[in-house]
Amino acid sequence: MGAMSESVPVRCPACRHERPYTAPSYPCACGAPVVPVLDRRTAPAAVVHRVWDEEWITLRCAACGRQGQWPRPELGCPCGTVLRIPVAGQTGPGRRPAAVAKPAPAPVPAPAADGRRAFRSVAIRTALDAVTAAALYLRWLGHGDVRRADQRPTSGIGLAAKGLLAQVDPSVRPASLRDVECLWLTAMTESSRCVYFSLAGYADDARAGADRLGVPLFLLDPTGTPRPVNATAAALDAEGA
Template sequence: MSESVPVLCPACRREHVYAAPAYPCACGAPVAPTLDRRATPTELVHRAWDEEWVSVRCASCGRRNQWPHPELGCPCGTVLRIPVTGSSPAPTPEAVPPPSRPAFHPVTIRTARDAVTAATLYLRWLGYGDIRRADERPPSGIRLAARRLLAQVDPTICPASVRDVECLWLTAMTESADCVYVSLAGYAEDARIRADALGVPLFVLDLTGTPQPVNDPAVILHTTGA
C-alpha cells in the first residue's frame, strides 16, 4: 500500500488524507506512484489525454507502465490532481504517435449496467463499432460481441479467475475472433499469468468508467486501437 499524504482542498479548505491506488503490473505485483509531499495539489479544470497518465516502474520486475495520474475528488466538487515523484510523464505525441481517436469520455460506475455501458463505449472508442450483446451466456459476467471480437465484462466484486479467462479465449478461438476481458474487481494472479500466455488483453474498470490496461496485450490494444 502506498504512503498516505495530507491534502488540503484550495476551494473549501477541507483537509483530506490520500493514498494513491495500486494497480497490478503484468508480473502480478501491485504498483503505485510515489506521492510528492512537498508539491501542492492542483485543481483539475480541463482534461488533456496526455496529462492523464504517469509512467511508473514496477519494483518487482522493472517494467515501466502508464498508470492514471492520482486524483482526489473533494465533496465540495473540486477535483485535485496529486503531484507524484519518482516517475516520468507519459510519452509525448512526438515520442509515441497518438491514436487518431478523440478523447475517451467515460461514464461513472454505479451499477452493473453502468459497467457494461462503460465497456461498450470503450470498445467503440477502440474502433469496434458494432458492439452488441453476445448470444451465449458466460459462466460469469456479460459477453459482448462485434465483428472480429468477443469481449467479456465482469461487473461483480470477485476477481476474474483463470477459468473465466480460458473460457473466453476458447470461445473466441472457435469463432476466429480476438477477445478482450474487462473486470471491475481485477484478476486472480493465475488468471493474469494465463492471459499473458494466451495473449488476452486484460482491463480493470475503475469507478470513473475508464478501463485501465493491466497487461502488455491490453496496453498495445489501448495504444493502437482495433
C-alpha cells in the first residue's frame, strides 16, 4: 500500500466503535498505483443486502487517464458488521462518474526468483477483499486488463481478462465439482481459459475434476496470497500469463 494512501476514522453505526481505515492502492494497467479518494462527508453504511452493481467503483488513473473498475472499499468491524466506505465521485447505480484516483508512489518489492516483482496483496477481511486479492494476482501474472465479468457466475464473483475467466468464491464452504465444471463450461463457450480462487478450499471431487479439465485451483490465505492447489495452478504461478 503506497505511502499516500488516505487514512480516515470510521465509526460503525451498529456498535459505535471507531477504527482507522486506510484506502487500498490498486494497480493500473499502465503500472501506476492509484488510490480512491475517500468521501469524508458521507458516513459509512452497513452492508445488509449485496447488489452486484453497487459493489464496484470506477476510478480514473491520474497517471495515464485510463478508467478501471475495482471492488468498492469495505471494512469488517469486530462486531460482525461489514461497512461500505464512501468514495468521492461515486453516485450509485446508473450514475457513476469516474473518480480521479490519487497517484501513489510505486512500491519496490524484491524480485521473485524468475525476475518478476514479488507479489503484493491485501489482507482478506471481507468478500470484496478476496476479489481485490484475486484481481491483483491476475495482474501480477500478466493480465493487465482485469475487469468485472459480464455475467455473474452461479456462485461467487466473476472476473475477466482477455482470453481468461476467473471465479472468486468467498464462501465458507469448499468449492464443489459443480462449481468448477460450471466455470469450465462457461470458459469453453467463450474460448477462454479459466482459473478458480477459493477461501475455503475444494471438495475432493472438485480437485479431481479440475485436474481432469485442466482448471487451475488456488486457495486464498488470510494475507490475500493465492496458494496453488493443483499442478496446473503451480505451473501458472511459476510461468505467468
